[in-house]
Amino acid sequence: MKLKINGQDRDIEDLDQKTPLLWALRDELGLVGTKYGCGVSQCGACTVLVNNVPVKSCTMPVGGLTDAEITTIEGLAGEGGELNPVQQAWVDLDVAQCGYCQSGQVMAAEGLLRSNPNPTDDEIDQALAANICRCGTYIRIRQAVKQAAGRMVAGE
Amino acid sequence: MSTLDYSDLSTVVDEVLAGQAEASRRNRTPQIVKLDRRQFLKATGAVGGGLMLGFATPVAFAKTAALQPNGYVRIDETGVVIYAKNPEIGQGVKTSLPMLVAEELDVAWHDVTVVQSPIDQVRYGMQFAGGSTAIPMNYEALRRAGATARAMLVQAAAKRWGLPADSLSTQDGVVRHANGTESATYLELASEAASMPVPSSASLKLKDPANFQILGKRVTGVDNEALMRGEPLFGIDQVVPGMKYAVYQKCPAIGGKVVAANLEEIKARPGVQDAFVLEGNGNAMDLLPGVAIIADSTWQAFEAKKALRVEWDEGEASEDSWSNAEQQADSLRNEPGTEIANTGDVEAAFAGSAKQVSGFYRYAFVSHGQLEPQNCTASFSDGKLELWAPTQMPGRGIASAAQIVGISPANVTLHQLRCGGGFGRRLYNDFLCEAAAIAKRAGVPIKLQWTREDDMAYDLYRAGGFHQMHGSVDDDGKISGWRDRFITFTHDGRRPVSGGGMSGGVFPGGLVENVRIEQTAIPWKNRCAAWRAPGSNVFAFVVGSFVHELAHAAGRDHLDVLLEVLGEPRQLGPRGMHTGRAAEVVKLAAEKADWGRALEQGRGLGVAFYYSHAGHIAEVADVSVNDNKQVKVNKVTVAADVGPIVNMSGAENQVQGSVIDGLSTLFNLSVTFEKGRVQQSNFDRYAMLRMPEAPPVDVHFVNSDYPPTGLGEPAFPPLAPAVCNAIFAACGQRVRTMPLTDAGYTLV
Ligand code: FES
Ligand code: FES
Numbered sequence: 001m002k003l004k005i006n007g008q009d010r011d012i013e014d015l016d017q018k019t020p021l022l023w024a025l026r027d028e029l030g031l032v033g034t035k036y037g038c039g040v041s042q043c044g045a046c047t048v049l050v051n052n053v054p055v056k057s058c059t060m061p062v063g064g065l066t067d068a069e070i071t072t073i074e075g076l077a078g079e080g081g082e083l084n085p086v087q088q089a090w091v092d093l094d095v096a097q098c099g100y101c102q103s104g105q106v107m108a109a110e111g112l113l114r115s116n117p118n119p120t121d122d123e124i125d126q127a128l129a130a131n132i133c134r135c136g137t138y139i140r141i142r143q144a145v146k147q148a149a150g151r152m153v154a155g156e
Numbered sequence: 157m158s159t160l161d162y163s164d165l166s167t168v169v170d171e172v173l174a175g176q177a178e179a180s181r182r183n184r185t186p187q188i189v190k191l192d193r194r195q196f197l198k199a200t201g202a203v204g205g206g207l208m209l210g211f212a213t214p215v216a217f218a219k220t221a222a223l224q225p226n227g228y229v230r231i232d233e234t235g236v237v238i239y240a241k242n243p244e245i246g247q248g249v250k251t252s253l254p255m256l257v258a259e260e261l262d263v264a265w266h267d268v269t270v271v272q273s274p275i276d277q278v279r280y281g282m283q284f285a286g287g288s289t290a291i292p293m294n295y296e297a298l299r300r301a302g303a304t305a306r307a308m309l310v311q312a313a314a315k316r317w318g319l320p321a322d323s324l325s326t327q328d329g330v331v332r333h334a335n336g337t338e339s340a341t342y343l344e345l346a347s348e349a350a351s352m353p354v355p356s357s358a359s360l361k362l363k364d365p366a367n368f369q370i371l372g373k374r375v376t377g378v379d380n381e382a383l384m385r386g387e388p389l390f391g392i393d394q395v396v397p398g399m400k401y402a403v404y405q406k407c408p409a410i411g412g413k414v415v416a417a418n419l420e421e422i423k424a425r426p427g428v429q430d431a432f433v434l435e436g437n438g439n440a441m442d443l444l445p446g447v448a449i450i451a452d453s454t455w456q457a458f459e460a461k462k463a464l465r466v467e468w469d470e471g472e473a474s475e476d477s478w479s480n481a482e483q484q485a486d487s488l489r490n491e492p493g494t495e496i497a498n499t500g501d502v503e504a505a506f507a508g509s510a511k512q513v514s515g516f517y518r519y520a521f522v523s524h525g526q527l528e529p530q531n532c533t534a535s536f537s538d539g540k541l542e543l544w545a546p547t548q549m550p551g552r553g554i555a556s557a558a559q560i561v562g563i564s565p566a567n568v569t570l571h572q573l574r575c576g577g578g579f580g581r582r583l584y585n586d587f588l589c590e591a592a593a594i595a596k597r598a599g600v601p602i603k604l605q606w607t608r609e610d611d612m613a614y615d616l617y618r619a620g621g622f623h624q625m626h627g628s629v630d631d632d633g634k635i636s637g638w639r640d641r642f643i644t645f646t647h648d649g650r651r652p653v654s655g656g657g658m659s660g661g662v663f664p665g666g667l668v669e670n671v672r673i674e675q676t677a678i679p680w681k682n683r684c685a686a687w688r689a690p691g692s693n694v695f696a697f698v699v700g701s702f703v704h705e706l707a708h709a710a711g712r713d714h715l716d717v718l719l720e721v722l723g724e725p726r727q728l729g730p731r732g733m734h735t736g737r738a739a740e741v742v743k744l745a746a747e748k749a750d751w752g753r754a755l756e757q758g759r760g761l762g763v764a765f766y767y768s769h770a771g772h773i774a775e776v777a778d779v780s781v782n783d784n785k786q787v788k789v790n791k792v793t794v795a796a797d798v799g800p801i802v803n804m805s806g807a808e809n810q811v812q813g814s815v816i817d818g819l820s821t822l823f824n825l826s827v828t829f830e831k832g833r834v835q836q837s838n839f840d841r842y843a844m845l846r847m848p849e850a851p852p853v854d855v856h857f858v859n860s861d862y863p864p865t866g867l868g869e870p871a872f873p874p875l876a877p878a879v880c881n882a883i884f885a886a887c888g889q890r891v892r893t894m895p896l897t898d899a900g901y902t903l904v
Contacts, residue, residue: 019455027453073384074386091376097248097813098244099383099389134577135527136812138816138850139812139852
């Protein structure tokens with residue numbers, strides 16, 4: 001079967017259609033930036049974008065995704081490798097502690113900003129409520145989403 | 157008692173973790189040895205697999221020699237590398253420890269490449285993540301490591317130019333002559349410097365902190381960008397050639413043994429390569445009995461595990477029951493326990509007091525819940541074992557794994573990897589032992605992956621506990637008597653479980669004249685161990701709340717009573733707190749939170765102080781409580797004295813994270829047991845705090861010049877009592893149960 005991931009068609013041989021996207025990404029395609037945290041849509045560590053909408057890849061079977069545009073953390077940087085505004089805000093504000101949740105947090109934030117470029121504090125909180133950060137970096141995550149939104153609105 | 161051995165719980169480890177060991181109190185200098193090129197290549201070359209595994213293997217040495225006077229610095233004409241010695245678990249040491257080296261080396265931070273070091277006790281001393289010890293144990297030694305390299309570069313320049321070394325200065329990786337035009341970069345001087353004699357430690361002059369360029373600044377994490385690109389930094393991300401994926405099913409009640417399993421059916425499943433039983437080695441901290449499944453992918457292994465049917469012999473297995481423990485504690489609290497500490501005469505103090513107060517406090521077991529489930533990649537061939545392990549205690553991991561597979565520790569190579577959270581869980585290497593045993597038996601490299609359900613069912617929990625408190629105040633409203641009847645748990649019937657032992661040093665021991673602490677332990681088989689700020693993380697809740705109960709009974713302001721208890725500025729024994737530093741943070745937190753201001757109905761401030769891991773920390777919580785017991789935390793203000801701050805950005809992040817963790821644990825978290833089995837299996841019933849509930853956390857550091865101490869843990873303990881005291885101030889209800897959801901409260 002074929003999946004369209006980060007703008008590229010990727011072939012996956014003999015994969016059971018029920019395989020969750022998370023494990024197809026990690027074990028079959030070597031895209032390990034997407035993380036396993038709970039496997040039951042509770043933590044958000046596995047968040048990717050499907051047609052620009054954040055989804056939990058741990059419970060999303062690959063079978064239904066053949067026509068979808070899938071974006072993972074590896075697909076956010078620009079052509080020349082430059083970080084996108086969300087990634088850059090995360091680096092600049094030193095959001096991460098252990099960093100394990102952060103790819104999922106960034107994808108949730110990216111999904112939010114693609115549909116709502118200028119979110120309120122409440123909208124940010126609600127959009128990221130599906131993502132656990134065990135290390136408790138929520139305060140900086142909130143700041144980083146705002147900073148990224150500000151830069152995107154300013155056209156930077 | 158239990159036939160299982162829990163012997164990993166050595167008292168030495170416990171002490172280090174509880175922040176009580178000598179090691180965490182002073183700067184212990186690991187032996188720094190000079191290495192020749194060959195030795196160093198051998199050591200770092202052990203990082204086989206290189207880039208693919210997320211390690212930047214030092215490139216082979218170019219024609220010219222590199223300057224590398226110790227295990228921390230390597231400079232050649234291509235750049236400056238600083239090695240990070242300890243496991244990174246989110247506490248920031250992969251950034252903060254190299255900063256210490258870079259400061260005295262006098263290089264610009266952006267010119268430094270940080271590389272995770274190999275495990276090598278000779279070169280690096282102890283390498284572990286626990287007890288908030290990295291900064292106190294390494295502060296001096298790592299600065300000296302940087303200063304050593306700098307001195308050799310200066311010597312090389314002096315020789316090249318025929319000038320006295322003391323006429324030369326350094327800055328941002330360049331050596332300059334004071335008045336002349338001579339200057340050279342470290343990269344240019346590296347090969348000449350490599351042949352200079354290594355200066356004696358005594359001859360090194362360390363910088364005056366006033367001249368620090370890097371320390372105390374806000375420095376962002378060295379892996380930040382790699383994290384954003386999804387690079388394979390973590391244990392779970394490792395892939396080695398020919399690797400298969402493994403899962404391991406243990407008995408849901410600790411201590412159960414495998415009688416039979418549907419192995420043939422499992423082996424016939426898609427992608428499954430093998431399935432077999434492991435007996436375990438009798439030590440609950442290493443290898444429990446279970447069934448291993450080897451498959452072509454993680455998902456196939458997980459699916460096979462769901463189809464696995466095992467018949468267990470539970471004859472000696474855990475029958476732990478939380479509800480039974482609660483009932484037992486309810487009767488035990490009326491009987492005296494074993495005396496742990498007794499100063500003055502509490503009974504006389506109670507008899508002569510103006511008022512007496514009693515309260516029965518209880519708190520549940522909790523799980524670590526580090527977000528990256530346990531995993532380890534292992535390869536065993538030709539009598540050699542190679543491990544890719546997200547562990548907090550790599551040295552111990554090597555020793556345990558060697559024993560499991562029956563080889564010498566010298567034949568084990570362990571690559572330390574970034575850990576997706578630790579909180580104490582990864583101090584114990586059971587997952588690593590399992591991976592080693594499975595790899596040996598399977599005959600192929602494997603990545604063992606625990607499911608989240610495994611992680612919750614086979615954690616080493618923070619023990620729950622119960623405290624029957626009784627105290628008194630005298631006619632002046634002063635705390636006169638304090639008795640804590642503590643009911644804890646024991647694995648071996650002799651000593652309390654790790655993190656479950658009290659001492660006379662627990663606050664307000666040494667501060668109140670008449671104090672008595674008693675202890676009773678309930679037998680318990682499920683494993684208990686270190687969890688962020690062991691002991692302190694629960695004792696603070698009890699004692700920090702009870703001081704407030706007494707202050708209230710005396711009709712006095714809590715802040716006044718707290719400062720009165722601390723008394724004159726003095727050091728309480730070599731490992732105890734300094735009451736002057738304590739009072740200062742209490743006053744600072746109160747001032748920043750505007751203590752004493754008028755608040756609307758249903759809103760209150762609460763304060764608490766706790767000393768742990770050599771850190772003096774006070775917190776003030778500002779909360780609002782409505783009639784439905786919904787609690788909104790408006791803000792938490794923290795004042796901390798941990799000596800000079802190494803990385804301001806990391807330090808602030810640790811404190812804010814500790815407060816969030818504190819709130820999560822205070823309000824929501826508990827694991828319960830019945831028939832030996834953990835009742836919660838995933839995050840749906842173990843509800844960690846999420847972003848909408850996260851309050852602003854205002855952090856203030858006292859700029860003291862005491863020796864620097866760690867910050868991974870000490871900001872956690874004061875949170876719970878500060879919030880409970882604030883709830884009392886807001887609505888007059890005293891909550892003595894943790895988590896607060898068990899008392900009907902919710903965090904909104
Ligand atoms: S791993 Fe998918 S939500 Fe947790
Ligand atoms: S940074 Fe560790 S889980 Fe979020």
